[in-house]
Amino acid sequence: MSAWLEGRAIENRHWTDALFSLRVEAPRLPFEAGQFVRLALDIEGERVARPFSFVNAPEDPVLEFYGVIVPGGPLSPRLARIAPGDALYIAPNPSGFLVLSEVPDAEVLWLLATGTGLAPFLSILRTETPWRRYASVVLAHGVRFARELVYRETIDAVARARGARFRYVSFVTREPASGSLAGRIPAAIGDGRLERAAGLALASATSQVMLCGNPDMLKDAGAALAARGMKKHRRRSPGQITVESFW
Numbered sequence: 001m002s003a004w005l006e007g008r009a010i011e012n013r014h015w016t017d018a019l020f021s022l023r024v025e026a027p028r029l030p031f032e033a034g035q036f037v038r039l040a041l042d043i044e045g046e047r048v049a050r051p052f053s054f055v056n057a058p059e060d061p062v063l064e065f066y067g068v069i070v071p072g073g074p075l076s077p078r079l080a081r082i083a084p085g086d087a088l089y090i091a092p093n094p095s096g097f098l099v100l101s102e103v104p105d106a107e108v109l110w111l112l113a114t115g116t117g118l119a120p121f122l123s124i125l126r127t128e129t130p131w132r133r134y135a136s137v138v139l140a141h142g143v144r145f146a147r148e149l150v151y152r153e154t155i156d157a158v159a160r161a162r163g164a165r166f167r168y169v170s171f172v173t174r175e176p177a178s179g180s181l182a183g184r185i186p187a188a189i190g191d192g193r194l195e196r197a198a199g200l201a202l203a204s205a206t207s208q209v210m211l212c213g214n215p216d217m218l219k220d221a222g223a224a225l226a227a228r229g230m231k232k233h234r235r236r237s238p239g240q241i242t243v244e245s246f247w
């Protein structure tokens, strides 16, 4: 593998005690929206790396990553503490298949995320591709507490730019929150609340679904979608569901 790239933090925004976004100046790094790359720090003489999805669009010269502090984790607590001007390393090889080049055309593109699984969808929404290929795009984001509904300025900007073609549905599971649905995304797929909130049908003939986030959500949402006749999309066996196993 070729050499690590060296980047420099230009901003470390803390949304909550655990959630942070890093903006990084780095040499140009080609990737497709939805992909991830390994970020690393040198810790006690060892280069410690973990994957992070890009939040920025590929053409944006500043890289952006959204993370959660994994308690006791080797890297995220330190990344959360880095300050503007500090160095970090970026692997030269972005990868991952949660990308629109792997997703068939449809009328409606459903982007369903929990927690930091939002990141790759922000990158996708910042590109022109979904708007060229899908009549409507729904972003659903599930979090525990309302303060974890992050990137609202970005989401509002997409809503302003795309009008009725874009629908945002938020879910807050552990407290009542006005403007958000209660409970989990898979339950709302099952009982029709997600469709009612989006004002669109989640039908296998007209929908493609991308999932990213908590591994249990991926499983449960996959089952709820299977109950509606959807299956994983594979190049040799087309379906409607594209998933990134996030951690």
Ligand code: NAP
Pocket: 018, 068, 069, 070, 071, 114, 115, 116, 142, 143, 144, 171, 172, 173, 174, 184, 185, 186, 213, 214, 216, 217, 218, 220, 221, 246, 247
């Ligand atoms: P989370 O546990 O992913 O919860 C986010 C949302 O997902 C919550 O609303 C939660 O609902 C929901 N959820 C959980 N299980 C679900 C399921 N089976 N179906 C549908 N929705 C489900 O919370 P987080 O804050 O993003 O992350 C929590 C912890 O996960 C972090 O503190 C970290 O330790 C770990 N994590 C690790 C990594 C990693 O790379 N190692 C990455 C991200 C997160 P409920 O409130 O009902 O549970």
